[in-house]
C-alpha cells in the first residue's frame with residue numbers, strides 16, 4: 302500500500318513545513334485537492350500554490366482536479382509541477398482529449414469516479430490510464446466517513462484490468478484511516494489518500510506506517 306497524504310487537512314499557513322513533515326514521515330506521494338466551487342461546493346488551491354510548494358519535496362505530486370473544465374487547466378497544472386493529474390469522469394471536458402493532453406505534457410493521467418458512478422464507467426478508458434481514483438466519500442471536504450460500499454468497485458476495476466492484462470493503479474480517497482485501510486487493502490487498493498488520518502494524527506510517522514502496512 303502506498304500512502305498519499307492529502308494537504309487539504311494540513312495547516313495552510315505552513316504548507317511547506319507540512320509537506321516536509323509528511324515526506325520525512327514516509328509519504329509516497331503528495332495528494333493535492335483542487336476545487337473550483339462549481340464541480341464541488343468548496344474552493345481550495347490552484348496552480349500558483351502548487352508551483353510555490355513544489356520546491357519542498359521530490360515526492361510525486363498527485364493532483365486531484367475537482368473542477369468543471371479540467372482540460373482548460375492541464376497546462377497550468379503541468380507547469381506548476383504536477384506528476385499525476387486525475388480528473389473526474391463526471392466533469393464537462395472531453396475525456397479522451399483530457400487524457401491525451403495530460404500525456405502530451407509527459408504526465409500520468411487518472412480518472413476519478415464519484416460514489417454514484419459505477420466502476421464500468423471507466424472501462425472504456427482503462428488502456429489509456431495510469432490510475433483510477435475511486436472516491437470513498439462525496440468529493441468536496443475532508444473528514445467525512447469512509448463509504449465501505451465503494452470497495453466492490455475497486456475490486457471490479459482491478460479484476461477488469463487483470464482480465465485485459467493492464468497495469469492500472471487504483472487509488473481510494475476519503476475517510477481512510479487505520480480503522481478503514483484494512484478493508485481497502487483487501488479490496489485491492491494500491492494507493493490510499495489520507496487527509497485527517499495523517500495530518501491530525503498525534504504521531505505522523507506511525508499513522509503513515511500503519512496505512513502502508515495494511516493487509
Ligand code: DX5
Nearest residue numbers: 309440441443444476496497
Ligand atoms: C475530498 C478530497 C480528499 C480529502 C480526504 O474531496 O478529495 O482528498 O482531502 O480527506 P480525508 O482523508 O480527511 O477524508
Ligand code: ZN
Nearest residue numbers: 334365474494
Ligand atoms: Zn482528493
